Amino acid sequence: MDLSYSDEQIMLRDSAERFVDANCGADNLRKMRASEEGFSRDYWKQMAELGWLALPFTEDQGGLDGTAVDTNVLMEAFGRGLLLEPYLTTVVMGGGALKAAGGADDLIGQIIEGSLLLAVAYAEPQARFDLFDVATTARKDGNGWVIDGHKAVVLHGDSADKIIVSARTSGDRRDRSGISLFIIDRGASGLERRAYPTVDGSRAAELFLNSVQVGPDALLGEEDQGLAILEKVSDNAITALCAEAVGAMKVLLDTTVEYTKTREQFGQPIAKFQVLRHRMADMMMEYEQAKSMALVAALKVDSEDPIERRKAVSGAKVQIGKSGRFVGQQAVQLHGGMGMTDELSVGHYFKRLTMIDILFGNVDHHLKQFSAAA
Numbered sequence: 001m002d003l004s005y006s007d008e009q010i011m012l013r014d015s016a017e018r019f020v021d022a023n024c025g026a027d028n029l030r031k032m033r034a035s036e037e038g039f040s041r042d043y044w045k046q047m048a049e050l051g052w053l054a055l056p057f058t059e060d061q062g063g064l065d066g067t068a069v070d071t072n073v074l075m076e077a078f079g080r081g082l083l084l085e086p087y088l089t090t091v092v093m094g095g096g097a098l099k100a101a102g103g104a105d106d107l108i109g110q111i112i113e114g115s116l117l118l119a120v121a122y123a124e125p126q127a128r129f130d131l132f133d134v135a136t137t138a139r140k141d142g143n144g145w146v147i148d149g150h151k152a153v154v155l156h157g158d159s160a161d162k163i164i165v166s167a168r169t170s171g172d173r174r175d176r177s178g179i180s181l182f183i184i185d186r187g188a189s190g191l192e193r194r195a196y197p198t199v200d201g202s203r204a205a206e207l208f209l210n211s212v213q214v215g216p217d218a219l220l221g222e223e224d225q226g227l228a229i230l231e232k233v234s235d236n237a238i239t240a241l242c243a244e245a246v247g248a249m250k251v252l253l254d255t256t257v258e259y260t261k262t263r264e265q266f267g268q269p270i271a272k273f274q275v276l277r278h279r280m281a282d283m284m285m286e287y288e289q290a291k292s293m294a295l296v297a298a299l300k301v302d303s304e305d306p307i308e309r310r311k312a313v314s315g316a317k318v319q320i321g322k323s324g325r326f327v328g329q330q331a332v333q334l335h336g337g338m339g340m341t342d343e344l345s346v347g348h349y350f351k352r353l354t355m356i357d358i359l360f361g362n363v364d365h366h367l368k369q370f371s372a373a374a
């Protein structure tokens with residue numbers, strides 16, 4: 001199998017790397033952390049002009065018909081630059097949900113032109129990593145619905161123009177059936193948002209839905225059939241996150257190798273000590289394994305075979321979680337006390353890797369998913 005990138009993918013990678021090298025990184029993160037929304041609307045506009053927001057959508061929808069591998073090419077560059085803009089939440093998750101539900105091409109058009117930001121509120125405090133554990137309810141009210149509940153850690157939930165919310169339309173809290181998806185405006189009456197910064201310098205919000213009334217057109221896809229869409233969104237998000245993590249690990253590896261060549265101890269650069277070379281060789285191996293698994297996930301995430309898809313996606317998430325932790329810990333350790341400081345970029349990449357491990361299920365969760373599918 002030829003696993004090399006096509007000419008188009010190389011162009012996409014080069015333009016994304018140029019963009020993040022010029023605009024992103026730890027300095028930008030420190031600046032954006034202090035801003036109101038935590039990211040740059042100007043960068044978002046540029047990302048729209050570069051066509052990146054159109055990547056996964058079909059040509060009929062005004063998109064570029066890109067594959068999961070194409071998305072990974074972008075996400076790897078974003079990981080290298082600690083990009084803060086809501087690509088994952090708006091394009092991969094929100095856009096992915098609209099695409100899977102069908103019939104929302106006008107909203108997809110708005111995503112592509114950069115005028116619509118989306119968030120997906122799938123998690124609840126009691127649910128751990130189970131997408132089907134949904135206590136939020138939606139009950140019929142005339143033609144429309146009334147939604148009540150609490151959604152936790154909604155990524156970019158503070159800046160999103162619309163939020164896709166999972167709610168139970170039938171069954172009990174942990175039933176796999178009976179979950180529906182609704183799209184709610186940010187200004188909906190009864191919707192309360194409590195925003196906060198996350199450990200990696202990004203933003204999230206707790207959402208409280210107090211009898212939020214929506215019309216019949218708020219329902220995305222079929223009533224009671226929302227879980228299949230959520231699972232697809234989750235698998236695509238995991239795949240994209242794996243690629244982002246690979247980009248972050250590469251920075252940690254390169255930075256660490258570079259640093260050990262300059263830091264002198266016992267009269268010579270510490271990179272000369274064999275024991276440290278072994279550590280960096282181990283970091284390299286972890287990075288390579290993570291990169292390969294991220295590619296496998298991208299190649300299989302759209303597979304019709306649910307077992308093949310589960311094994312590829314969960315397998316990649318396990319490897320990324322383990323490798324990210326190893327590479328991050330070694331990078332901090334080899335940088336010594338400096339590795340712990342806010343001034344150095346190392347800690348920021350490690351925090352992002354830590355967050356990626358937790359998102360959509362950590363190592364333990366996906367090891368169980370993998371075992372169940374194997």
Ligand SMILES: Cc1cc2nc3c(=O)[nH]c(=O)nc-3n(C[C@H](O)[C@H](O)[C@H](O)COP(=O)(O)OP(=O)(O)OC[C@H]3O[C@@H](n4cnc5c(N)ncnc54)[C@H](O)[C@@H]3O)c2cc1C
Nearest residue numbers: 260263265266267270273276332333334335336337338339
């Ligand atoms: C990359 C790096 C960054 C660090 N940054 C910090 C920091 O910011 N702040 C901080 O407090 N500490 C820092 N350290 C020091 C580290 O914390 C100490 O190495 C550790 O606290 C001491 O551990 P140790 O004595 O158990 O073992 P080791 O560090 O392995 O040393 C054991 C002893 O062996 C001898 N020894 C080992 N190698 C040689 C050699 N090549 N030539 C001569 N004698 C040798 C020395 O006498 C040494 O005391 C850093 C270390 C490294 C490798």
